[in-house]
Amino acid sequence: MNQNRFLLPEPVGKLLSLLPVFPGSLLFATGLNLALKGNLPEDVRQTLNGKKLRIKVSDACLSFDFQWNGSRFAAVQPVGEPDLTICASAHDFLLLARRQEDPDTLFFSRRLLMEGDTELGLLVKNTLDAIDLPVFELGRLAPARVLGRIIPGAGRSQS
Template sequence: MNSITTNIAGGARAPSPLPPLVGALGRRLPAWPGSLLCVAALNLVLRPHLPDDVRASLRGKRLRVRVCDAGVGFDFTWREGGFAALRGGAEADLEIGACARDFVALARREQDPDTLFFSRRLSMEGDTELGLLVKNTLDAIDVPLTELGRQALSRLVNLRGFT
């Protein structure tokens, strides 16, 4: 397995938008409920846009999204039909880390992942091929993820009769 690692710490790091108290609290909270919320969002927003070959490549891989300044990490995998939350603790095949503000900027397409990576504000640790697959898949989605999320929530609300 090829491996890529870059450290988020360093002089290029932008100041954290979250107060230190939020990070301290996040480190004390159990990860499992956050992972459940994370996979619910991924299944709502990303699952419909993933090609079959990407789904097959993700199957059984342990992924982790770490929000550094919030002190939280979300573990999940792809199982038949969608993303599924995992309990933390085991080593991830791929861990992606950044501060909350940078993840939001990526989702809105206000920042390029390569720029954040090379400025040491985005880290990827683990399987290089899997990291490139995730990056290229997200790049191939033309609409910002925040817009996809808004559309998905709107459809969900309409289906539930809350209009």
């Protein structure tokens, strides 16, 4: 299947790239705290402490910079290189969040890129794989008729 058909159109990415960076990172960090904060094992928290991470949505021209500050995820300004950057298209991140695609498959097909501390990348991947995250079931967040208009196929059952 041609994965290019699932990329956001370039004009949309250019428009999104004009948005200020920090508010997006703040919203992303808040979402991570809601979804993950109580599920992170102590050893993972210690390893993440002070590490700067960046999620880069390639086709949307958006990046979210954040770090674990010992008690929660916090947005940070995009200054310097992060310890780890994870990059994919919006569609591929959606597939990962819905657990419809395996991160290893995306990585080896070069649709998911990791730059920086690879050991930290493996820790993040393994931690997310080990946590049951029902919050990512989009049907619980919005009615199927609304999601189906925004994201093709999102209104269908995930069984």
